[in-house]
Amino acid sequence: MQIGITGKPNVGKSTMFKAMTLQDVAIANYPFTTIEPNKGYGYVRVEDVGPEFNVKSNPRYGFIKGKYRFVPIEILDIAGLVPGAHEGRGLGNKFLDDVRQADALIHVIDISGSTNEEGQYIGPGNYDPIKDVKWYEEEIDWWFYGIIKKNLEKNIRKIKNEHLQLDKELAKLISGLNVKEEHVSKAFNELKISQEDYDIINDDKRLFELASKIRKIAKPIVIAANRVDINIDIAKKNLERLKKEYPDKVIIPTSGYAELILKELDKQGKIFYIPGENYFEIKGDLNDKEKKALEFIENYIFKEFGSTGVQNILDITVFDVLKYVAVFPGGVDSLADKEGRILPDCFLMPPESTVIDFANKIHSDLAKNFVRAIDVRTRKFLGKDYILKHRDVIQIVANA
Ligand SMILES: Nc1nc2c(ncn2[C@@H]2O[C@H](COP(=O)(O)OP(=O)(O)O)[C@@H](O)[C@H]2O)c(=O)[nH]1
Ligand SMILES: [Mg+2]
Incomplete structure (x- = not known):
């Protein structure tokens, strides 16, 4: 699963990428060794199933925070485009290569209208960001x-x-x-x-x-109406106009900048913040600048928009737009693997995946020697053609 962050220059793509991929080193266990500089691991948020079974999950990849399990996906920070790019010098090989790989794109626009077509800062309200949606697509x-x-x-x-x-x-x-x-x-x-x-x-x-x-x-585009923090009133007005103009599009207000501040302070142990929530707890000493920033986030971003939108847009892209489901392997008798890790895995499966697809994802031998699948919650047998649902916990029984 790869999600590309894209848009014209200076709208906050790299800041959003950093906010999405920044993790506490202690919990940032990566599934693969690190990759190109514009690629990183972000996380989608799933309500963990551990509590339903009265166990504490211990993910192999990703992490648990609060009642949520954060499951890794790849994020690409794609170079910025300017209007007319395809007819001039072309879109650039790196750009094309990145877009080719992505399953979906997050198009970052500056909803405060402070950035012109070329990406120069011209002050809030001086450019109509709705124009970007059309030319960019x-x-x-x-x-x-x-x-x-x-x-x-x-x-x-x-x-x-x-x-x-x-x-x-x-x-x-x-x-x-x-x-x-x-x-x-x-x-x-x-x-x-x-x-x-x-x-x-x-x-x-x-x-x-x-x-x-x-x-x-094949490559749906979700809109991040970013930089809402620059001017809340202009952002809200533009957002409303944008939604009216494009009623079928998924449009999420975001502040990559606010999310980055929250993640950084959380990493430093100064606050406790669960990505996607509309609150944080203060844990350590804050300087005046940090206090001011947090007050602003609390009183304006959280109050007006419900969250910074950054976690939200990833979750919506993966689960609502691409319609993936998160499925946990488990056993009726035990939820632990050989090393004693409880509920170690959570796999993201494409829509309409069956239990055989799931068996294949775990190990091709499991699919080859498939006998039956069991819904671990209800202990009921599931047929080969059973279509996986979000947050299913499934045991695959196979011939040894
Ligand atoms: N106020 C505000 N500034 C932002 C936000 N995101 C990025 N910026 C600033 O906008 C400028 C361009 O950001 P950058 O992430 O490099 O944009 P990119 O060219 O699209 O990758 C930088 O000065 C950022 O600090 C945001 O959400 N709010
Ligand atoms: Mg950039």
Whole structure:
């Protein structure tokens, strides 16, 4: 699972990335060794199941804070784009490579309207951030369009002559964009494009429509209306206008800056803060600057927006937009692994995953020698085709 943070320059992408990936060293147990500088581990928040079984979970990856389990996902801090990028010098290989890998994008915009198109600071309310949503998404869609057009032009003859399925072939051709066959089929269905519509290649308008639809399905974009702290009134007004303009989009108000302050003070032991909550507890001595910042966060960010939005946007992207589910392996007789770790794992599974997919995720042998699955809460047997639900605890029984 990879989530890309993207947007024009100077809207707070790197600050948000830092806030998402900053962890207490003591609890930051990484599943893999560290990676490129613009990649890090962030965490989605799941209500832990341990308390239901009267046990204290001991995660192998991620950590427990309060009643929550924080499950690692990869976060990418993607270089900034400016308008017209796809036609000028191109989008840049690093940018394309990062976007290609991402399962979803968080588009950071400056909802205070203090940053112009090129990313220069011009003061709150002096730029309309709603404009960024349109041009930015179009840049990505044009890029998809270019790749689809080029690949179809090269292959359309063969597809036509051999009577191959158009959606299936297109999916193969653009699989490098992390696009799956079901994404392309869905786009064809929604736009009512037939499998014999080979002429679509000559209809730029429809081809762009198709590219844009595939992009929306395969790489959804969630909007972080960021920097709400710069001017609360302007932010709220812009937010309302943005939601009206784009009623179907997922738009979350955020302050990456506030989240970073909270995480840093928590790490230093000065406060106790559970990411995503609307409170903190003071634990140590604070200087005046820190006190002021915390007062502001409490009285304005928490009161007006419910949280800093940073944890919220990750959770919504993974669980509501991508519709992943978090599933715990466990046993009816014991919730511990061989080393005595209780509920050591929590896996993020794509929508519609079955218990066989889950067995495969744990170990391919478990899927190969699968006998049955058991819902650990109810102790009921589950069929092979059972579709996993969020926070299921499941035992896989296999032949040794
Ligand atoms: N007030 C405020 N400033 C922010 C916020 N996020 C970032 N900044 C500031 O905006 C500037 C650009 O931030 P940066 O994260 O480097 O932006 P990027 O170019 O999009 O990666 C820096 O001076 C940050 O301190 C925020 O949520 N609120
Ligand atoms: Mg940056």
